[in-house]
Amino acid sequence: MQHGKVIAYASRQLKPYEMNYPTHDLKLAAVVFAFKIWRHYLYGELCDVFTDHKSLKYIFTQRELNMRQRRWLELLKDYDTNIQYHPGKANVVADALSRKSGMIAGIKVEEEIIRDLERLDIEHYVHGQHGYWASLRVEPDLISQIKEAQKEDSEIWTIVENLDEQTEFCLDEDDVLWQGTRLCVPNDATLREALLTEAHSSPFSVHPGSTKMYHDLKQHFWWSGLKRDVATFVSRCLICQQVKIEHQWASGFLQPLDIPVWKWDEISMDFVIGLPRTQR
Incomplete structure (x- = not known):
């Protein structure tokens, strides 16, 4: 915050090895994370850090530190900062969702x-x-369009009329068809194309391969021929064709040519055509 106004928010998930950190190290890791990403704001400026972990207030005067804390303390010494204790009950802005x-x-x-x-x-x-x-x-606009399009799809209605025979399908309170926990997408080319584009080309998906894209989509959506449509869509993506390398087995070791037994023995012969003429 600056002059009582919020400049930026930041958060991230714990990495697997960080889940074993003690509480003191977790709180200190959050402070270090903030200083790293907001270095351009904080370096050379007087800043206050508010934490709900009281012992963190004495980190600069604490005598016994582990190696991780010492390493982080070297980073914090580059900044003109003051760590202040702020009780969690009073921190209603940060803890509104958890309390x-x-x-x-x-x-x-x-x-x-x-x-x-x-x-x-x-x-x-x-x-x-x-x-x-x-x-x-x-709810997202695309999901709303899928639910509305279900009402006009003949394939969806065929499944609805035979719900007694197909136990994996069910209707919710809004008469929307689900296959287990997956939303059934009607046979609408525009909707399916928009869904595939969102799952492949959006800033959050970053062009996954057909296998990963299929596994991501099938967790939330269902339609007949989903895997085939995903493979076709990925194969038509020009960015993937230009950027991604072809995954194949490494070639074997190079085999040396046989030693000629007599002069003019033919070992190998390559035909190369279309070469330009020399100047000589």
Whole structure:
């Protein structure tokens, strides 16, 4: 934060070896992570670090440190920083998701927004002069299109009419067809193409191969011929064809040519054509 305003947020998952860290090292690792990614903001500036781990406040004066802590302490000494203790209960901004309140939380909205919620059929209740959202469900636009397209797909309706014979399929409370936990995608070329493009070419997918892309998609979606469509889509991707190398077995060791027994013995012969004429 700077002048009471947030500049940036950052978070990441723990790496496998970090899961074995003690609490003190985990808290210190979070501080080191912040200094590394925000070095351009913090280097040469006076900054305060707020932590809910009280012993971290004395890291600069602590006598006994392990090798990992000493290494991190060398990094922290490059900065003009002051580590302050901030109790977790008071840190409601950072811990809002992990610390549940004892009462039901609501989002207070104004009168104009309440009227908009009524037009959208979003459930809410009014308390005094303010309104509170009781339930609100937001889902990606592509998923909504898939659910709407199910109503007009003949293949989907055939499965619905024979649900008693196909136990792996089921309908939810919105009459949307699922294959176990996977959403059934109707036979709509535009929708399937958009889904394949999102799974392959989006900034979060970074052009996976057909096998990985298929395993990623089949966790959430189902349609007949999914694996075939994924393989066809990946084979048509120009970026993959230009950038990715062909995976093949390494060639064997080079075999030396046989030693000629007599002059003019033919060992091997290569025909090379189309060479330019020399200047001589």
